Amino acid sequence: MNEIHAHLTSSAAEAARVTRGVTPEQLAGPSGCTDWTVRELANHLVLYTAHGLEHRALRTQLPDDLVARDFTADADWPEQYAAQLDRALAAWA
Structure with a gap:
């Protein structure tokens, strides 16, 4: 489980980093996923x-x-997401 948790932790950190780079102007634009x-x-x-x-x-x-x-919809959604990722990781610890 420790190895899995380490991978989850690394992935969560990267996901939080990526979302912090999303600007409000980009939210209405197309994503890499068709129709989303x-x-x-x-x-x-x-x-x-x-x-x-x-x-x-x-x-x-x-x-x-x-x-x-x-x-x-919340201006600080990337920070809220990062905090929720931390709670999720704690639940798996």
């Missing part, structure tokens, strides 16, 4: 790599309010 905006892709990333990871560790369902939430 950067906002839609970012919300998917936040939901499943941070909240989903924590809920899997705790063996709980993702609440409907999280599934429907626009995480990028």
